[in-house]
Amino acid sequence: MSGTLVLCGAPIGDPRDASPRLGEVLASADIVAAEDTRRLRRLAHALGVTISGRVVSCYDAVEGARAEMLTEQLLAGSTVALITDAGMPAVSDPGYRLVAAAALAGVPVTVVPGPSAVTAALAVSGLPSDRWTFEGFLPRKGGERRSRLHGLAAEPRTMVFLESPHRLAAALRDLADVLGGGRRATLCRELTKTWEEIVRADLAGLVAWATDGREIRGEFTLVIAGGGGGARAGGDAAGSLARAGGGAGTTEPTAADLAGAVARLAGAGLPPKDARKAVAADYGISPRQVYDAVIAVRDAGTAEPD
Known part of the structure; x- marks a missing residue:
């Protein structure tokens, strides 16, 4: 049984705009794919969240290669959370190629809605x-x-x-x-x-x-x-x-x-x-x-x- 790709909306400035569900997903996901891993860790600290899963980078230049690897992990049953620096993934941010690959593979894709500039x-x-x-x-x-x-x-x-x-x-x-x-x-x-x-x-x-x-x-x-x-x-x-x-x-x-x-x-x-x-x-x-x-x-x- 495949896992789930979770698109995570990140605060565009004030971390208090993050929803409680965002913290829960970041804490529980098997893999967190982040546009900038340093910003992810700063956000997690601000939210009082400990990320227990594997953290991988997923910025523009590597998204194509990451999409293939992450889709394999999804098909193997992992839950993957995708988060960009601010706002929604795939909206002028990395994410489109991973979502397309996951959808083509028949993997469930869901979203934690969040702020958008x-x-x-x-x-x-x-x-x-x-x-x-x-x-x-x-x-x-x-x-x-x-x-x-x-x-x-x-x-x-x-x-x-x-x-x-x-x-x-x-x-x-x-x-x-x-x-x-x-x-x-x-x-x-x-x-x-x-x-x-x-x-x-x-x-x-x-x-x-x-x-x-x-x-x-x-x-x-x-x-x-x-x-x-x-x-x-x-x-x-x-x-x-x-x-x-x-x-x-x-x-x-x-x-x-x-x-x-x-x-x-x-x-x-x-x-x-x-x-x-x-x-x-x-x-x-x-x-x-x-x-x-x-x-x-x-x-x-x-x-x-x-």
Whole structure:
């Protein structure tokens, strides 16, 4: 008779978020496969748990080989607990290959549900959460990242991304450029940890936040409104154009409306060209029309009085 693979949701920061069942499984499993064995032992210590079974590493680079070995152990009757550094295994973490191998072999797979940075960020974002999509990490290279974002520009559902601290500013600039600086977004840093921070703004505002000279540290989850009507719905959290009284829904914006919107986004840190693109997308007009409006307002302001 085969054993059981138990997927264990780990706390994303505060160990007090762990369930009593997680401690029981870690203490009783024949094998505990961990993304980082040192973090596992620190968590076990925080939970007051003694791991009696065999501990093996199961990180990205070795998961394929470990999946074969662990499946053999499962078929031999062992209970295997799989735990990653934080959150749920297989969700932007190792685990998919082991689950697939165990399922293919007919081994029972069950789960100890636990915290998730993805759903936690979605819940606190203040953005529509009835329909949403998880996009994980964006590509590292700028060209590939912008290509991916162009494919998501018309996505109507709220989108959730993960991002590393050293790529955050570049990713936010590309997001503002491709999706529009006025797109509503919420940035969550270090959820449930001592330095937890939640920033609700639009993408232009987040670019300004990330490039104001602060040291970017920690783990980030980014929630972005979908395209279309949902991108700007919702009270005080609306983007910079809506807060200023302009934006989509204004049928015939004046040159002053357009120039003022560009000035506000540029003041928030978005390059002028990107600001004009964002305003054009927000009003459903061409960037050239926005540019002409900016020039007209500038020329009017410098004209000789009659």
